[in-house]
Amino acid sequence: MKRTGPLGYLAHLGVWTYVLLLLLPLYYLLISSFKDNTGILTAPFSPFTGLRPENFAQAFHNATLGPALLNQAYVTVGASVLTLVLALPAAFALARARGPLGVLIERIFAMGFLIPGFAALVPTVLLAISMQLFYTREFLVLFLPASAMPLSVLLLTQAMRAVPAELEESAVIDGAGSWRLLWSVYLPLARQSVTVVVILNFLSFWNEYFFALVITGPDTAVRTAQVALPTLSQANASQYGVLAAGIVITLIPVYVVYALFADKMEGAVLAGAVKG
Amino acid sequence: MIAAPPASAQPPPAPAPRRAGRGRELAWLGFTLPALVWFLVFTVGPLVSLFYFAQTNWRGLLSPRTFVGGQNFARLLDDPVFHHAILNSLVQLVVSLPIVIAGAFMIAYYLALRPRGHRFVRAVLFTPVLLSAPALAMIFVGVFSPSGLVNSTLESAGLGELATPWLAVESTAATAIMIVIIWSSMSVSAVLLASRLNTVPSELFEAAELDGCGHWRRMWLIAWPACRESVGVVTTLQFLWTLFSSAAIVLLLTRGGPGTATVNLSFLVYDYAFNQSKVGYSQAIAVMLFVVGVLGLVGIRRLFRQRY
Numbered sequence: 001m002k003r004t005g006p007l008g009y010l011a012h013l014g015v016w017t018y019v020l021l022l023l024l025p026l027y028y029l030l031i032s033s034f035k036d037n038t039g040i041l042t043a044p045f046s047p048f049t050g051l052r053p054e055n056f057a058q059a060f061h062n063a064t065l066g067p068a069l070l071n072q073a074y075v076t077v078g079a080s081v082l083t084l085v086l087a088l089p090a091a092f093a094l095a096r097a098r099g100p101l102g103v104l105i106e107r108i109f110a111m112g113f114l115i116p117g118f119a120a121l122v123p124t125v126l127l128a129i130s131m132q133l134f135y136t137r138e139f140l141v142l143f144l145p146a147s148a149m150p151l152s153v154l155l156l157t158q159a160m161r162a163v164p165a166e167l168e169e170s171a172v173i174d175g176a177g178s179w180r181l182l183w184s185v186y187l188p189l190a191r192q193s194v195t196v197v198v199i200l201n202f203l204s205f206w207n208e209y210f211f212a213l214v215i216t217g218p219d220t221a222v223r224t225a226q227v228a229l230p231t232l233s234q235a236n237a238s239q240y241g242v243l244a245a246g247i248v249i250t251l252i253p254v255y256v257v258y259a260l261f262a263d264k265m266e267g268a269v270l271a272g273a274v275k276g
Numbered sequence: 277m278i279a280a281p282p283a284s285a286q287p288p289p290a291p292a293p294r295r296a297g298r299g300r301e302l303a304w305l306g307f308t309l310p311a312l313v314w315f316l317v318f319t320v321g322p323l324v325s326l327f328y329f330a331q332t333n334w335r336g337l338l339s340p341r342t343f344v345g346g347q348n349f350a351r352l353l354d355d356p357v358f359h360h361a362i363l364n365s366l367v368q369l370v371v372s373l374p375i376v377i378a379g380a381f382m383i384a385y386y387l388a389l390r391p392r393g394h395r396f397v398r399a400v401l402f403t404p405v406l407l408s409a410p411a412l413a414m415i416f417v418g419v420f421s422p423s424g425l426v427n428s429t430l431e432s433a434g435l436g437e438l439a440t441p442w443l444a445v446e447s448t449a450a451t452a453i454m455i456v457i458i459w460s461s462m463s464v465s466a467v468l469l470a471s472r473l474n475t476v477p478s479e480l481f482e483a484a485e486l487d488g489c490g491h492w493r494r495m496w497l498i499a500w501p502a503c504r505e506s507v508g509v510v511t512t513l514q515f516l517w518t519l520f521s522s523a524a525i526v527l528l529l530t531r532g533g534p535g536t537a538t539v540n541l542s543f544l545v546y547d548y549a550f551n552q553s554k555v556g557y558s559q560a561i562a563v564m565l566f567v568v569g570v571l572g573l574v575g576i577r578r579l580f581r582q583r584y
Binding site: 007008011012014015016018019021022023024025026028029032040041044045085086087089090092093094096097099101102105108109112114115116117118119120121122123124125126127129142143145146147149150153178203206207208209210214226227229230232233240243244246247250251254255258262266269270273 | 306315320338386403406411432462468471510555566
């Protein structure tokens with residue numbers, strides 16, 4: 001800021017206060033995860049009053065986080081792969097077909113943005129029951145891609161439209177069929193958007209809560225980490241340290257991915273929102 | 277003498293080169309079929325059937341249902357819990373939307389000026405994106421619990437007598453929910469708007485600065501109209517998030533309580549269907565929720581598109 005009037009100071013103060021308010025609960029979470037109740041009560045703000053790594057072991061055990069994290073990974077990876085398998089050919093076709101039917105199909109997907117899936121919570125459970133997939137992870141693997149389909153298809157279509165026609169023509173002259181064309185010409189050129197789609201879907205599938213709650217139910221063998229986590233607050237109402245440790249455990253995968261791909265991830269979220 | 281065509285006339289434009297002819301187009305569109313089927317079966321289908329289920333008397337997911345027409349909707353009219361839920365949802369929208377959008381926009385403007393530390397601020401603002409609803413709610417269990425962050429802060433500031441169990445008191449629980457909604461979403465909206473502001477040509481601002489416009493007027497008179505469409509997008513996302521995703525926050529922080537103080541529409545859909553054996557009735561509420569959602573989306577579109 002070039003001129004720092006009273007408004008400028010106010011702006012600095014306001015923004016940094018907000019930053020502090022964002023960090024404080026996260027800081028509190030992190031330090032509490034290493035404390036017992038006495039520590040949380042008597043020294044709420046001091047870091048590491050006597051380390052208690054057993055909080056993590058206890059959280060892991062009480063909420064059966066081991067299988068829960070594996071289930072979460074299974075659902076996330078399965079749904080992400082299925083989304084790509086479905087969305088890539090669709091985007092490939094939509095990018096090339098510009099007739100009225102193609103426009104119509106694209107519009108159907110664009111409308112999908114505006115469908116609030118949450119309203120259909122109960123009918124979705126009914127669908128799971130009628131497919132005999134209630135209380136299974138497999139239904140989530142099948143269902144979640146549908147919710148991600150509009151954004152995935154539109155982002156990929158946009159990227160594939162940018163593939164120059166000459167490239168395609170020369171590939172066709174060389175005798176490439178449709179699948180070959182998709183695999184060796186379009187996919188490599190749309191790589192960036194594929195990354196964006198994968199990151200966005202990873203985030204939303206890993207963090208999915210409500211549908212996972214009603215579909216996988218309370219069974220510890222199939223429930224996901226997001227469903228298992230809140231049970232810690234009911235079972236250990238008086239021990240925030242254990243709950244905090246549980247939260248930290250479920251956050252680690254996401255933050256590791258973020259640490260590795262910070263720039264890509266921010267770009268992906270921006271791209272996703274702008275399309276929305 | 278045959279009049280020569282005016283020099284400027286071009287031969288009739290050749291049809292734009294198409295990559296695929298009609299017949300081939302159909303063949304191509306076969307590729308979209310799996311995605312389309314998936315979308316129709318898992319998203320559109322359940323949504324359409326919602327309107328049928330809303331007209332049934334249906335007590336449990338696995339029990340039989342009978343068609344009763346508009347009876348469920350008639351019941352809504354004198355259900356005090358539903359009225360409370362509508363009111364809470366509207367209050368959540370009316371209070372949190374302006375705060376989040378205006379706040380996010382001001383933060384975005386601040387970030388776009390690239391003051392010292394803006395990279396750090398951006399990184400911090402981005403962190404709530406990564407939190408799932410359960411993680412967010414559980415963090416705030418610790419913040420608002422009787423011996424939690426807020427009360428500890430008050431205690432150490434010598435204001436111990438202000439400490440209460442925030443989530444268990446009727447007068448503060450709804451505000452606490454609202455704070456969680458604002459806390460978790462304002463930052464992301466700010467990052468989104470900041471990236472849009474960075475693409476506004478700086479000459480616009482420089483001209484205004486020469487004319488003696490301060491930051492406050494530049495922010496609202498130049499930056500805001502320039503970002504109108506992005507503000508609309510962010511408002512839409514925020515609207516959907518507040519209306520639908522807040523159900524998880526309510527469920528995990530207060531379960532609608534104390535009493536029915538914090539019930540909102542999306543929470544009620546879940547609660548009636550899965551905890552209170554009123555499945556058919558809950559679907560009538562889901563229809564109302566859907567209607568509020570569509571009306572809101574259309575309204576927001578109008579609001580942010582009209583001045584072109």
